[in-house]
Amino acid sequence: MIEIPLAVFVLLIAPVAALLLGFFILRPAKPDWTHWPILASCALVCVASLALAARVYTGWGIDATIYTWMAAGNWGVPFGVRVDGLSASMLLMVSLVGALIQVYAVGYMKGDPGFSRFFLYFHMFYLAMIGLLLSNNYVQFYLFWEMVGVASYLLIGFWYEKEAPRKAAMQAFLTNRVGDFGLMLAVLILLSLFHGNTRFAVVFPLITAVNPSLIALVGLLLFWAATAKSAQFPLYFWLPDAMEGPTPVSALMHAATMVTAGIFLLVRSWPLIAAIGNLPELIGAVGAITAIGAAIIAATKTDLKRILAYSTVSHLGLMAFALGLGQVAPAMFHLITHGFFKAVLFLCVGNIAHALGKGSVEVCDVGGVAKKMPVTFACFSVGAISLAGLWPFAGFYSKDAILKAALHHGGMAAAAGLLIETLSAFYIFRMLFLTFLGPRTEQKGPGRAQEPGLMMRVPIVLLSLGALSAGWFFSHFSTMLSSGWPLRDGVAPLPEFSRTTLAAATAAAALGVLAAYWLTMMRPAWDWRWRRDHPHWEEIFQSDFGWKEVVRFFVHWFGGLAHKIGRDWDEKAWDGFIESTPSVARRLGEAGSALASGLINDYLWWMLAGTSLLLYAVIR
């Protein structure tokens, strides 16, 4: 029996206990206090994940099954934990960023009638992600994967009395179902291939020993699942619409708990995926397409949260792109730095929305906010510079590692890498300049906006420190990630820096920043003018280069098909069958009751026949 450290249990028990306490005791008695056990649980989770990360850093790791539910032979639903470099490093980021966002949410959601409900959902989201990261087998992974999906559905539709959040929640859930189905099929295939044992430690060494075409199918299905959860083309469209939820939800979903799950699935299954020829190339190509397309669309959006949403899609695409180049460590590292700076950016937008008293903020609602909200401005700048990938901020280190691999690969990959770099610098600085500087004549200006309370400022400042400094730990991260890795030859460490990459990355990012400065500050009306002069371009961007139309057509067609099947199959075939059952039952009953004549002698005949049969069976 392997000894499981207390910290692992704390990670799972603290959130569950906080949820139970909050739901059964505080919600009925004192709903305004629901956040206290939850914040305490966040603190415990952070301490536990720090302790685990410290141990993993020194080379420790664990993979143990705690308990098997419904065991039947080899089959069962095992519940285990796996703490290795991958899960511990991501756990550290998720627990810290998630905890800070929950502190922020206390300030943001204060006074909302659903305050206690919000915190219970929110913490369930957090718990689901922690459980997902700790899973040691695919079945358990699938369980938490679905729990993440349910929690996101509840939170996106948190303001359910309005129509848009309800629709967005349904869209997010259904789109995710399309992907989840892929994961379910993959898990079922793995279950049958490995006779019910889907532990990562069992599956990966045996990849080459089983049917290669089925394994290839599993790899494709896993990637399909990741495209839904991690918002990759073709299933990315739910994420921008998921902005209808409260801002802390968006922050948590984008930075820590939801969209990163898909990338985590790919990295976790990397030994499987890397063994399938051409699948990494496919992932890389899809990632590059997503990254470039979403970055262009992000540069044309006017809703602040939507700009950030497309930016997340673009960055997830960049991670998939890095994975496609075989760069697992840079992809994971970018996932972690992205978690920090994207959380800052979202929470800063949350501050502005909170100050203006609005759910969603358009570019024309703001302008010149920097004067009224200097702390928010400073934090947003840190996040933006980090996202653009300028030295020495966190984003620089992770993007640089990816870019280096792209340049090394050369050709299209190098061009794509540099284009993504320039575009992301452009859209985030466009957003920065449009929001915080000015105001321009088309904008309303900051009005009476002011900084929010301490509860909302402190988490942002702490997170922006993370967005500033997370990159400095790249060598530590590299050491940690390779500890307990399931690959036999280990994971390649993060590459060292080279002058050419640094120069190319900085030049590309600077180009983006300068272009943004020129188009928003030197010619302040540009953003409004091109929309007016070229309405068909605006239409193209609004429909995501026509993809939204394709999706709409597909949904329409599929809905029509379902309707047809529903009417024809349900009303005629199925209902006909149902309605015919009573008369069949009646006839059967009449035939049966004819046997029961009531005459004792007839019964005796039956008894004789039965006894004879029984005797025959015994004697034979």
Next chain:
Amino acid sequence: MTGAIWGACGVLFASGLILMVFRRQLLAMLLGLELMINAANIALVYYSSLFADAETMSVALLIIAVAAAEAVIGLSLIIQLQRSARPTDSASLRELFG
């Protein structure tokens, strides 16, 4: 000897069964029942004496007691029917009709 005993038992049991199944007169059916029980009992007694087994002999006694008790219940049911002026014919007892 065994063959003769089996023959006697078989004849008794078969005639009891025929009485039970074909006759509708309740008294005759009861008689058939007694015949069948005693057919089995004869075989039991024969084999218990063959193997000099006292335990089986006691089971034969037990069966006689059970047969007596069963005859009492059966006869009292028939008497009840007679008192209520219903025919003691099984064809008239259709309470079990489905």
